[in-house]
Amino acid sequence: MSSPAKNKDKRATSPWISIKNDLIAYAFMAPYLFLFVVFLLLPAIVGVYASFTKWGIIGQPKWVGLKNYNKLINSDIFIESLQNTLYFVVLAAIPLIVLGLLLALLVNQKLRGRNIARAIVFLPHVVSVAAVGIIFQWILERSSGLLNYYLGLLGVNPPINWLGDPDSAMPAIAITTIWWTVNGNMIIYLAGLQDIPEDLYEAAKIDGAGRWQELRYVTIPMLMPVNAFVIPLTVIACWRVFGQVFVMTRGGPQGSTFTVAQFIYETAFVNFNMGLASAAGVILMLITLSFTVIQLRAMKVI
Amino acid sequence: MAKHALLKIVVLALAALLLLPGAALAQDTTAVTLMHGWTGADNTEMLNTVFARFNEENEDGLVIEPTALGWDDLFTQLRLTAAAGNPPDVVMFHNTEVTGYAREGILLPVDDLMAAVDIDLTGVPQNIIELSKIDGEFYCLPGDLHPMNLYYNVDLVEAAGLDPDSPPTTGEEFMAWAEALTITDDDGMVTQYGLDQPLGGSLGRWFFHTLLYQFGGSWLGEDGLAAVDSEEAHEALQYMVDLQNSGISSMGSGVGDISAFQNERAGMVLVGPWMVNSYIREGKNLGTAVMPTFGNVPATWTNTHCLALTRQDSDENYLNSMKVIKWFLENYAEPGIKVGIVPVLPVALADPFWTDHEFAQYYAPFVDSLSISVMEPAIEKYTSVFAFGGQSPILRNIEAAQAGDKSVEEALADMKAGIDEILLDE
Numbered sequence: 001m002s003s004p005a006k007n008k009d010k011r012a013t014s015p016w017i018s019i020k021n022d023l024i025a026y027a028f029m030a031p032y033l034f035l036f037v038v039f040l041l042l043p044a045i046v047g048v049y050a051s052f053t054k055w056g057i058i059g060q061p062k063w064v065g066l067k068n069y070n071k072l073i074n075s076d077i078f079i080e081s082l083q084n085t086l087y088f089v090v091l092a093a094i095p096l097i098v099l100g101l102l103l104a105l106l107v108n109q110k111l112r113g114r115n116i117a118r119a120i121v122f123l124p125h126v127v128s129v130a131a132v133g134i135i136f137q138w139i140l141e142r143s144s145g146l147l148n149y150y151l152g153l154l155g156v157n158p159p160i161n162w163l164g165d166p167d168s169a170m171p172a173i174a175i176t177t178i179w180w181t182v183n184g185n186m187i188i189y190l191a192g193l194q195d196i197p198e199d200l201y202e203a204a205k206i207d208g209a210g211r212w213q214e215l216r217y218v219t220i221p222m223l224m225p226v227n228a229f230v231i232p233l234t235v236i237a238c239w240r241v242f243g244q245v246f247v248m249t250r251g252g253p254q255g256s257t258f259t260v261a262q263f264i265y266e267t268a269f270v271n272f273n274m275g276l277a278s279a280a281g282v283i284l285m286l287i288t289l290s291f292t293v294i295q296l297r298a299m300k301v302i
Numbered sequence: 303m304a305k306h307a308l309l310k311i312v313v314l315a316l317a318a319l320l321l322l323p324g325a326a327l328a329q330d331t332t333a334v335t336l337m338h339g340w341t342g343a344d345n346t347e348m349l350n351t352v353f354a355r356f357n358e359e360n361e362d363g364l365v366i367e368p369t370a371l372g373w374d375d376l377f378t379q380l381r382l383t384a385a386a387g388n389p390p391d392v393v394m395f396h397n398t399e400v401t402g403y404a405r406e407g408i409l410l411p412v413d414d415l416m417a418a419v420d421i422d423l424t425g426v427p428q429n430i431i432e433l434s435k436i437d438g439e440f441y442c443l444p445g446d447l448h449p450m451n452l453y454y455n456v457d458l459v460e461a462a463g464l465d466p467d468s469p470p471t472t473g474e475e476f477m478a479w480a481e482a483l484t485i486t487d488d489d490g491m492v493t494q495y496g497l498d499q500p501l502g503g504s505l506g507r508w509f510f511h512t513l514l515y516q517f518g519g520s521w522l523g524e525d526g527l528a529a530v531d532s533e534e535a536h537e538a539l540q541y542m543v544d545l546q547n548s549g550i551s552s553m554g555s556g557v558g559d560i561s562a563f564q565n566e567r568a569g570m571v572l573v574g575p576w577m578v579n580s581y582i583r584e585g586k587n588l589g590t591a592v593m594p595t596f597g598n599v600p601a602t603w604t605n606t607h608c609l610a611l612t613r614q615d616s617d618e619n620y621l622n623s624m625k626v627i628k629w630f631l632e633n634y635a636e637p638g639i640k641v642g643i644v645p646v647l648p649v650a651l652a653d654p655f656w657t658d659h660e661f662a663q664y665y666a667p668f669v670d671s672l673s674i675s676v677m678e679p680a681i682e683k684y685t686s687v688f689a690f691g692g693q694s695p696i697l698r699n700i701e702a703a704q705a706g707d708k709s710v711e712e713a714l715a716d717m718k719a720g721i722d723e724i725l726l727d728e
Contacts, residue, residue, distance in 0.1 A: 057378070058385035058406070077693055137556065144565060158491075163556030164501050166707070251692015252557035253501060254701045258692030266691040269378050 044285075051278035061275065068279035078280060080255060081263040082287075084170065088259065089238040091174035096234050099178065100185025101223075105215075107186070108193045118190075122183045129180075133247025136176040137163065166256035169249055173257055176244050181237070185230050192226035193219070228301040232292040239288045260284050331363045334619065334626045337380065337390040339373040340641065346370040348640045356629055364622050377685065380612075384408040389612040391623040397433050397444060397606040398680045398688070404441045405682050410611040411439040415624040421631070425648035427672055430606060433680055442610035443627055445634050446643040448574040449604035449675040450508050451667050452594060456587040458483060458494070458569040469591035476570075476594045480550040483569030496550035498568035499542070502701030503558020504690055506542075508603035509572055510700055513538035515676045516597030521721075522679050528721035531714050539703055539710045541596055546704050553704065557697075574604075575668045576642035578661060590664045592671045604675035607643065644668045686724050695720020 026033075051068055053061035072078045107118045124132070139146045140162035148159040162172040200218050209217065242261035245251060251258035260280060268277035296302045340349055353366040369390065371379055376395065380403065383389040389408065403409050421443065423431055430444045456466045462482040470476040480496025487493050500506055514520065519534025529535070545551050552562040563571035564584070572593065581588050593602035609627045611620060634645035635653035639661060645651055651669065656662065678688050688696065695717050703713035 057381050081692075140556075141559075141561060142554075142556075143552075143562065143567060161553075161556075164554060164559070166705070169556075249557055249692075250503075250690060252503070252697060252701060253705065254707065255692050255698050262692055266689065266693050269374050270689050270691060270693075271686045272377075272381065 047278045047281055050274055051282045053275045055274040056272045057274055064275065068276045069283075071276060072279055072283065077255070077258070078260075078263055081258050081260045084255075084257060085239055085241065085259045085261075087170055088174060088177075088241055088257075089235060091171060092177045092241075093235050093238045095174075095178050096182050096185055096238070097227075097231055099182045100230065100234075101189050103182065103186040104189035104193055105219075108190055121186060124180050125183045127180065129243030130247055132176060132180045133244050136172070136179075136244075137248055140172050140176075163249055164253055166254050169253060169257045173241070173245055173248060176248065177238075177241065180244070185234060188230050189223065189226060192223050196222045224299065224301075228296060228299055231299075232295055235291050235295065236288045239284060239291070331365045332619070332622055333365050333367045334392060334623050335367045335369065335390040336392040336394065336626070337369045337371065337376060338394040339371060339376045340394075340637075341370050341372050345641055349637060352630075352633065352636055355633075356626065360625070360629065362622070362625065364626060366626055380408065381406075384612060387615055389614070391612065391614070391619055392609055392626060393612060394445070394607060394609050397430075397442060397608045398678055398684045400434070400442045400608065400610060401436060401680045402682045402684060403610075404436050408612055409441050410613050410620070411436075411441055412443070412611055412624065413440050415611070415620055416440060416443070418621060419624045419628045421624075421628050422649075423647070426646045427675075429675075429677075430646055433606070433677060434608060442608035443631060444606045444608045444646050445631055446638055446645050447604045447606050447668075447672055447675055448576060448643045449602050449668055449671045450505075450512060450572055450574050450593060451602060451671055452570060452572055452591040453563065453577065453581065454479075454570045454589045454591070455563070455566060455568075456589045458566065459589065462569065466589050469589060470594045471592070472594055473596040476596065477548075477550070480548075480570065484550045492549065492552075493567070495552040495562055495568040496570060497545065497552070498554065498560045498563040498571040499545055499551040500554040500558045500560050501556070501704055502697050505558050505560065505573060506700045506704070507688070507694075507696055508574075510538055510542060510696075511603045511676070511678060512572075512593060512601060513541050513596060515601035516595060516599055517541075518598055520679075522681070527725055528718040530721065531718045535714055536710055537597070539700070539714060542700070543703050543706075543710060547706075557701065574642070575644060575665060578642050578664045579640070582661065582664070588664060590667045592667045593674070600674040601676050602671055602674055604671075604677055606646070606677065639665070644672065646672070681725075683724060687721055695724075 050061060052063060052065060054064045054067075055061035103121055107114055107121060111117075127135075140148075142148060142159050142161045142164065145159075145162070147162070148156070152159060160168055162168050196219065200222070201214055204214050204218050240261050241259050242265065245257050245259055245262060246265075249257045251262050261284070264277045264280045264284070267273050267280060293302070336353075338349065340346060349370070350368060353368050357365050369379075373395070376393075377399070380389060380393055384406075393409075400409065423443075426444065430447065434440055434442050434444050452469060454466070454469060459466045459479070462479075464479055464482055470479050483494065483496040484492060485494040499509070511521075514530075514535055517534040517537040519532050519538060520529055523529035546553055552568050554560060554562060560571050560573060562568035564581075566586075578588070578590070593600070595601075609630065611623050611627075614620070631645075631647050632649050633653075634647060634650040635656035637643070638645045638650065638656060639659050642665075644665060645653075645656065650656065656665075678684070681687065688694075690697070692698075699708065699713040699717040699720070702708040702716075703710050708716070
């Protein structure tokens with residue numbers, strides 16, 4: 001006669017039970033996997049294939065080998081779009097991460113009205129990109145915009161032509177992006193902060209740590225897994241910047257805000273050169289992948 | 303038992319109610335699908351009311367089924383639906399975009415169908431008729447023109463001591479107005495500009511086009527390549543730059559921005575008729591006039607919306623589609639006034655909806671300018687060469703010259719190189 005514990009072990013290790021559990025798990029994942037394969041994986045594979053072809057959206061793609069990649073490497077406009085996008089990544093990604101963390105620390109304080117503060121900070125996130133672009137066109141307007149009005153009170157004169165000057169247009173897009181999306185990072189950091197066990201802070205206090213030391217030796221190390229998620233995602237999102245540029249400047253003035261995503265869009269849907277656009281898409285994917293791997297390695301996550 | 307019978311009757315009655323209208327629709331009506339790019343809540347809704355009027359009035363049982371898409375989406379969808387063998391029956395876009403789609407075999411030549419429904423283009427300017435043809439065959443029918451002309455703020459003009467009933471017609475008169483309208487404060491800061499000339503953008507390109515043709519130039523040479531390195535092109539771009547540097551022009555805030563005129567910080571602006579409604583709605587005391595002649599000959603930029611038929615697997619709906627087009631062209635007055643475009647068919651221009659409308663006075667100069675209107679060349683690669691995006695060598699170089707980052711010579715040489723690269727790309 002076997003004991004109940006033995007029966008339980010048998011059930012747990014039974015191959016049928018294991019298969020059944022696997023099937024249930026796959027069944028739960030199936031809806032997402034179906035959508036992922038149909039709308040992401042397959043198009044990505046087709047995109048890689050298309051990058052080696054000449055294809056005008058209708059008719060059969062014609063194999064051209066590496067011609068599209070060769071063309072891109074020698075295209076001043078594509079190289080310029082890469083440089084512009086890298087500039088945007090530098091301008092936007094660092095503040096998005098740092099400010100996201102600072103805002104999270106702020107709204108994590110046990111202060112009166114913090115839930116309202118969280119809601120207010122998160123509000124811009126639900127605004128559509130078109131609305132954000134138009135609102136900031138008004139705010140950044142040279143003669144009657146809100147920003148120049150306040151800068152004028154501080155003595156900044158003549159007013160800055162934010163969206164009309166090639167030197168200030170990309171910073172203006174970056175400011176817009178930070179206002180619009182920093183709260184996404186804030187929410188993730190806030191979740192990370194709330195996962196840090198309180199007893200670590202108590203132990204640090206007993207050891208005589210001040211607020212700064214708590215931040216440096218408890219909070220930031222404990223947020224490393226969150227950073228491993230937030231930093232690559234932010235950098236990838238910055239490399240893919242499109243909507244706010246399209247609404248606010250359409251890549252101008254003089255191409256100073258022309259980004260890789262807009263290059264891909266115009267090449268695909270204005271010039272109908274799907275092969276070249278796909279090749280640019282593959283290059284963008286490789287760049288973001290490289291950045292992600294480098295970051296994760298530096299953070300010793302992989 | 304009786305309960306079950308009653309339930310059956312109710313179910314059958316409901317089924318009949320659901321199915322009968324569909325069956326009736328299927329028997330009595332024929333759908334004509336129409337794809338257009340007049341998006342924006344007002345335009346789409348207005349067009350739908352016009353189409354609804356057609357659906358009510360026509361006696362052939364035809365029903366227009368419209369689809370509104372942004373222009374870029376429309377171009378993509380037109381290609382995709384054509385590739386899938388299911389394009390819309392009718393497409394409404396710009397005349398300059400027709401050549402590319404006709405060459406790809408997406409559009410149908412319509413001469414025979416025009417004759418079958420008796421479409422009369424008498425009185426339509428000959429240059430517009432010619433632009434509707436490819437190799438001598440009609441591929442689209444022009445509905446309207448929307449030329450660029452002069453708007454001025456009557457209140458500001460009167461305050462400057464100018465006569466709003468005698469708007470400028472020459473470059474000299476224009477400069478005199480612009481200088482009178484420009485106001486500077488005690489610190490030397492301009493508080494009101496004479497002209498709201500945007501930095502580049504579509505309006506910048508269209509003004510350059512206007513000046514190019516006024517000085518006798520053109521976009522393309524006889525070799526089919528860009529001719530923007532000509533003396534005439536130099537004069538045109540230099541004129542724009544000089545206007546910029548003369549201190550009378552606002553250069554906007556951002557690419558293509560003309561908010562200075564809207565905010566009453568500039569007395570004049572050069573733009574198409576589609577702004578009439580919004581300026582009037584804002585309560586502006588508005589004046590409009592034909593584009594002044596800055597160069598040697600009168601000319602102004604324009605484009606046209608036109609309607610074309612797509613090739614279908616079956617020709618059974620071609621005639622119906624052409625009936626829809628005919629009705630729409632003849633009833634263009636309402637969309638004309640409400641969208642801010644000028645119908646080209648005399649019958650539409652004579653429609654009381656157009657002639658008696660309270661806004662007719664503002665559109666009169668736009669009608670008068672039809673004879674001097676010049677379109678950009680309707681080449682196969684039009685949408686690439688004359689694109690509005692960041693890749694455009696035209697926009698980039700106009701903006702660079704206006705901002706003083708390139709000399710006029712450099713800007714035009716780079717513009718030509720950029721256009722030629724697109725034209726020569728296989």
